[in-house]
Amino acid sequence: MNVGHYMTKNVITVTEETRVTDAVDLMEKNDFHRLPVVKDNQYIGIVTDEEIAENSPSSVTSLSIYEMNYLFDKMTVGEIMTQQKVTVTAETLLEEAATIMKNENVTVLPVLDDSNQVVGIVTYKDIFKALIHLSGYHQAGSRFLIHIKEDRVGVLAHITQTLAEAGISLSHIMVNRLEEEIEITIQTDDESGDRTQESLTKADYSITRL
Secondary structure (H helix, E strand, C coil): CEHHHCCECCCCCECCCCEHHHHHHHHHHHCCCEEEEEECCEEEEEEEHHHHHHCCHHHCCCCCHHHHHHHHHHCEHHHHCECCCCCECCCCEHHHHHHHHHHHCCCEEEEECCCCCEEEEEEHHHHHHHHHHHHCCCCCCEEEEEEECCCCCCHHHHHHHHHHHCCCCEEEEEEEECCCCEEEEEEECCCCCHHHHHHHHHCCCEEEEC
């Protein structure tokens, strides 16, 4: 899976000259927390609600409410935006995007095309959404955790063959290699889960029903 499958498309952008108050209005109306900043349609940075809050003059107690509102209304996005250089493309793998977020300590990545134009935006919530989707967590069927104590060639093929022989369709599979064992999480179309449990148990697999 790549970023293009889970990114937010048709992203609203602002320019350096956009007033911060206008950026706040856009965020509130569209339930956004960050906006890419462009210049001549080229990506140059990003502005977030956290940056807006940090740069709000409301913390300056020596100013009157009128003065604070006046200053805030004059402030532009260019004065507070982050010139975030790290970006991805729609073809970037989700795993790579997640790694970039972790290593760069960011929660959002602008998605650019070959012309440096913004075509989307991907956030840490999109990564979580992809993980849930790939695991089949909210989909109909039954879920099992298969415990493999000793790795061996062909174990996945044997599991799928065992299920196929029982007339059970495997919709999702995830493998987690731990120090003490390998955990294989599967999702099948067996609504009750009884047939899945019976077939795997007969094949001498140690399983946990989820």
